[in-house]
Amino acid sequence: MKFSRAAVVDAVGDGLLSFPITDFDSAGRFDAESYRRRLEWFVSHDISAVFVAGGTGEFFNLSLDEYREVVRIAVETVDGKLPVIASAGLSVESGKAFARAAEEAGADGILLMPPYLTECPQKGLVEYARRICDATELNVIYYNRGNGILNADSVQALADQCPNLIGLKDGKGDIQLLNKIVKTVGDRLVYVGGVPTAEIFAEAYLSIGVNTYSSAVFNFVPDMAVKFYKELRKGNREAVKQITNDFFIPFVDLRDRKAGYAVSLIKAGAEIIGRPAGSVRAPLTMPTTEERQQLATLVEKARQL
Numbered sequence: 001m002k003f004s005r006a007a008v009v010d011a012v013g014d015g016l017l018s019f020p021i022t023d024f025d026s027a028g029r030f031d032a033e034s035y036r037r038r039l040e041w042f043v044s045h046d047i048s049a050v051f052v053a054g055g056t057g058e059f060f061n062l063s064l065d066e067y068r069e070v071v072r073i074a075v076e077t078v079d080g081k082l083p084v085i086a087s088a089g090l091s092v093e094s095g096k097a098f099a100r101a102a103e104e105a106g107a108d109g110i111l112l113m114p115p116y117l118t119e120c121p122q123k124g125l126v127e128y129a130r131r132i133c134d135a136t137e138l139n140v141i142y143y144n145r146g147n148g149i150l151n152a153d154s155v156q157a158l159a160d161q162c163p164n165l166i167g168l169k170d171g172k173g174d175i176q177l178l179n180k181i182v183k184t185v186g187d188r189l190v191y192v193g194g195v196p197t198a199e200i201f202a203e204a205y206l207s208i209g210v211n212t213y214s215s216a217v218f219n220f221v222p223d224m225a226v227k228f229y230k231e232l233r234k235g236n237r238e239a240v241k242q243i244t245n246d247f248f249i250p251f252v253d254l255r256d257r258k259a260g261y262a263v264s265l266i267k268a269g270a271e272i273i274g275r276p277a278g279s280v281r282a283p284l285t286m287p288t289t290e291e292r293q294q295l296a297t298l299v300e301k302a303r304q305l
Contacts, residue, residue, distance in 0.1 A: 071106075
């Protein structure tokens with residue numbers, strides 16, 4: 001770790017968070033040099049932390065060996081400019097293994113993904129997260145998503161048991177639940193918006209004290225993504241409304257056409273701007289030619305906003 005816990009908390013809690021896609025070559029193998037160039041480009045923008053091998057980065061589609069390489073390259077490339085957060089999860093033992101790999105590579109924290117597949121009781125979810133937290137010195141942000149949704153009492157219990165738990169990322173978009181968690185747990189944790197295309201929830205997040213979110217579209221429209229975040233924080237409602245109407249609503253409509261497009265469209269967008277990262281891995285699929293054309297039109301519109 002290159003950053004203190006307090007510094008990571010500050011970075012994650014206030015500022016735009018970037019989640020780079022993971023580069024694959026034409027044969028579907030991890031492309032280290034393309035990924036390195038992508039990260040160099042990322043950190044040239046006004047962001048506060050880099051989350052690698054996240055949902056947008058297809059964590060669920062990486063082997064442990066690939067993951068090690070992804071995190072190692074990220075830490076080397078970012079070179080202490082910003083905190084680097086990697087993912088962990090799947091099962092308790094897998095989560096420990098990913099956390100160890102992230103720690104060995106020099107990451108500053110992990111984003112703890114939900115368990116794999118099975119439905120989970122609250123007590124079991126807390127135990128799942130606690131065991132992985134206890135197995136690492138890294139800062140941990142719990143991702144409240146999918147089959148791993150913690151209620152307010154469970155978040156409080158986990159925070160009480162795990163001093164290295166620093167944050168909660170919302171992946172559900174249930175503002176009532178998130179507001180209850182924020183009000184119950186308070187500033188013991190930092191809170192991050194994390195539904196797919198989080199900008200569409202940004203105003204609601206901000207209204208309950210969630211100051212930042214993960215921006216997937218930053219991968220292909222970074223200037224607009226940064227502008228949107230800054231105008232949101234300044235309270236410029238007209239600018240936020242314009243960008244939402246002109247870009248984010250039509251983008252969400254396109255995203256909702258097919259499951260997994262929250263990732264697939266991001267890779268397509270990167271290709272459109274001349275920074276290709278290959279195709280997504282199965283079970284995800286890439287957009288059709290027509291959908292790529294619609295996305296290209298949105299990219300052009302974003303450049304004018």
